[in-house]
Amino acid sequence: MNENTNVLGLIFANMHDHTVVDLTKERTMGSILFGGRYRLIDFPLSNMVNSGISEVGVITKSNYQSLLDHLGSGREWDLARKKGGLHLLPPFGHVGSGIYRGRLEALYGVWQFVKNSPAEYVLLSDCDIITSIDYEKVIKQHIDSLADITVVYGKSILSMEQAVNSTVLSVNDDDRIFDILLNPQISGACNVSLNMFVLSKEFLKNIVLSAASRNQYSFERDVLQAHIKDYKIMGYMHEGYFSKIDSISNYYKANIALLNHEIREKLFIDKAPIYTKIRDNAPVKYGLDSNVKNSLIADGCIIEGTVENSILFRGVKVAKGATIKNSILMQDTVIGQKCDINYVITDKKVMIGNFRLLTGSQYYPLYVGKGATI
Amino acid sequence: MYIKKDCVAMLLAGGQGSRLYALTQNMAKPAVPYGGKYRIIDFPLSNCINSGIDTVGVLTQYQPLVLHDYIGTGQPWDLDNIHGGVHSLPPFQTALGAQWYKGTANAIYQNISFVDRYDPEYVIILSGDHIYKMDYSKMLNYHKKTEADATIAVLDVSLEEASRFGIMITDDNDKIVDFEEKPKEPRSTLASMGIYIFTWKKLRKYLIDNENDETASKDFGKDIIPNMLKDNQKLVAYHFDGYWKDVGTIDSLWEANMDLLNPNIPLDLYDPTWKIYSRNPIMPPQYIGNDATVENSMISEGCVINGNIDFSIIFAGVTIEQGAVVRDSIIMPGSVIKSGAVIEYSIVGEDCVIEEYATIGARPETISDKSEWGVAVVGHNVTVSEGAKVLPKQIISENI
Numbered sequence: 001m002n003e004n005t006n007v008l009g010l011i012f013a014n015m016h017d018h019t020v021v022d023l024t025k026e027r028t029m030g031s032i033l034f035g036g037r038y039r040l041i042d043f044p045l046s047n048m049v050n051s052g053i054s055e056v057g058v059i060t061k062s063n064y065q066s067l068l069d070h071l072g073s074g075r076e077w078d079l080a081r082k083k084g085g086l087h088l089l090p091p092f093g094h095v096g097s098g099i100y101r102g103r104l105e106a107l108y109g110v111w112q113f114v115k116n117s118p119a120e121y122v123l124l125s126d127c128d129i130i131t132s133i134d135y136e137k138v139i140k141q142h143i144d145s146l147a148d149i150t151v152v153y154g155k156s157i158l159s160m161e162q163a164v165n166s167t168v169l170s171v172n173d174d175d176r177i178f179d180i181l182l183n184p185q186i187s188g189a190c191n192v193s194l195n196m197f198v199l200s201k202e203f204l205k206n207i208v209l210s211a212a213s214r215n216q217y218s219f220e221r222d223v224l225q226a227h228i229k230d231y232k233i234m235g236y237m238h239e240g241y242f243s244k245i246d247s248i249s250n251y252y253k254a255n256i257a258l259l260n261h262e263i264r265e266k267l268f269i270d271k272a273p274i275y276t277k278i279r280d281n282a283p284v285k286y287g288l289d290s291n292v293k294n295s296l297i298a299d300g301c302i303i304e305g306t307v308e309n310s311i312l313f314r315g316v317k318v319a320k321g322a323t324i325k326n327s328i329l330m331q332d333t334v335i336g337q338k339c340d341i342n343y344v345i346t347d348k349k350v351m352i353g354n355f356r357l358l359t360g361s362q363y364y365p366l367y368v369g370k371g372a373t374i
Numbered sequence: 375m376y377i378k379k380d381c382v383a384m385l386l387a388g389g390q391g392s393r394l395y396a397l398t399q400n401m402a403k404p405a406v407p408y409g410g411k412y413r414i415i416d417f418p419l420s421n422c423i424n425s426g427i428d429t430v431g432v433l434t435q436y437q438p439l440v441l442h443d444y445i446g447t448g449q450p451w452d453l454d455n456i457h458g459g460v461h462s463l464p465p466f467q468t469a470l471g472a473q474w475y476k477g478t479a480n481a482i483y484q485n486i487s488f489v490d491r492y493d494p495e496y497v498i499i500l501s502g503d504h505i506y507k508m509d510y511s512k513m514l515n516y517h518k519k520t521e522a523d524a525t526i527a528v529l530d531v532s533l534e535e536a537s538r539f540g541i542m543i544t545d546d547n548d549k550i551v552d553f554e555e556k557p558k559e560p561r562s563t564l565a566s567m568g569i570y571i572f573t574w575k576k577l578r579k580y581l582i583d584n585e586n587d588e589t590a591s592k593d594f595g596k597d598i599i600p601n602m603l604k605d606n607q608k609l610v611a612y613h614f615d616g617y618w619k620d621v622g623t624i625d626s627l628w629e630a631n632m633d634l635l636n637p638n639i640p641l642d643l644y645d646p647t648w649k650i651y652s653r654n655p656i657m658p659p660q661y662i663g664n665d666a667t668v669e670n671s672m673i674s675e676g677c678v679i680n681g682n683i684d685f686s687i688i689f690a691g692v693t694i695e696q697g698a699v700v701r702d703s704i705i706m707p708g709s710v711i712k713s714g715a716v717i718e719y720s721i722v723g724e725d726c727v728i729e730e731y732a733t734i735g736a737r738p739e740t741i742s743d744k745s746e747w748g749v750a751v752v753g754h755n756v757t758v759s760e761g762a763k764v765l766p767k768q769i770i771s772e773n774i
Contacts, residue, residue: 035658035659036658036659037658037659258658261661261678264658264661268657268658273656274656274658275656278450278654280450280650280651280652282410282644282672283409283410283411283643283672283675284673284674285672286668286669286671286672287669287670290668290669290670291667292662292666292668293663293664293666294662294664295661295662296658296659296660296661297659297660297661297662297673298659298660298675299411299659299674299675300644302644307662311659312659
């Protein structure tokens, strides 16, 4: 890994909040818990760090307390640096700005920060994609192809519900993007935008300032779509595994997918680890009658019951005789004795008393909100 | 500029731990892994920060690389303070030449200038050989209240055990009147835990006097404590009744790990008010597969478990393949246990590979001659080839 001081990373922590309203009620998209010990922002942030990007700005909008708490000084991502490092960018109000409506307005609001960075290129990323990606390759292609804008995309078979929350690209044999559909009513095999973009800072400056003067705020609509002919907009095909969090059922699926060995191998690569906040939990303790199959268990759990096909976050307690199946139990959930839990997502610090029976369905898991006691 | 500290901790971490054999070949004893994610030194360091002691000198000498790397800036224990923090103190060269640390007292003597920088009223001497949770601030308050010159933490042990320890003989007011190192016929059952609080001015004087005495062995137990007693200084015993275990031998290291699985033993690593901090692995959560059975065990992050585990401690990043059996054993970080291997009553070091159908150790009931039985040990970075056997009590440090 070489230090890539020539690239500034910018992460949009609140984009797509509306697609998973239950989970973003008290947090940003970026601080949604994922995979037993992570938050969604850990993926773009770790990918940037693993690609040698040492200066990252995180653009927030609302509900960002949990995000600030998670990121702290950025030390866990090796981003507590004197040069560069992590910068949290909450909305900065001055005349004509404040809470932004879209990506371009958000960028306009933080332009002073971007301007002061020595980087020549800017990499933009949202937090809705779970993947491991080498951005060095994306940046190299961007430079080599003399593109104005490079859009990272992956191939995926979209359902109608997914397509509505997606940007779908048509790419020719030379990687040039010639058509862009925003939130289309289609389904089937698509090139879906992974909401990661590379531009030179100079080019970004022009479009941000020009959009501001025209009261435009949508990067996808007012830049990509509107200028598809006059800008050189290239696609970078990301061949690795990715999942897109755009509904609670896809959130469930993306978590459960981690039980697949091949998928874990593609996401958690030794040379490109996913960093996250440390909690100093003890190892997992399995009791005398514990029975665990096909599950991902994070540190600090104490398991005395049965757990199958589930993801348990840090500090979850499962009492004797309880059965957990096909469920996602977030941090510090406590499950009482002889409970029967199937297809359930519990948010942080949920308490479920003894002898409770909770059942959702595969396509519509039952969600229990943060701190609830049942 | 140094800010005055009430109490500075000096942690003796230079010992070889020769009775841990293969496990301390490449690392000092305090760096030996313990409890699924810790190293022994995490316990005194966490106790320090949890007790409000934020200035710690760690005296290192034997194989310090792993230990120095591990301590780093002290950040994992919140000991990277601007004023104070943790400092690794290996032996160094002076204008008068270079000297190794010749004994526990000599090690502190050579670092008098380190302690003096903080101008402390008190110094607490700790060692990196013990597993325990203790609030040193309570002991310090006791030291202040009794206006002692030295306070020694003691544990009430059984009479049989007493001859393995330094034993304190006290009067009715817990004033120490005599001290015996490993007595054959103990006159008391109060064992020294190797934790001392001294009023720094007093200790400083005794360290210098001891250094000038050429016949002295430069050791706390052999010189400093007896000398202070001889001079009628006020030494008091501080009673501790929690869990405390010396992990200086293979058997005691194995037992101390197994104690974590015993619900009746009061060493709670899950207590949020007294966390034991450590350098955390950067790994995904552990995966327990469809063919796995896991009971009464502790398992750490990054493990992939498809075999059968019972009564065992499994450290971070260990792979246990389908059909492998691990019972009553400790598997240290990064090791791979292949299919069909059977590990019983054993300690397997870091980054080992146990190939298919190898067997390590055995259950005591399978051995008729009990003197032949003991915990088997595979040292760090060792490969045990397919079908090979490591007998009970055997210790290997090279590939077989």
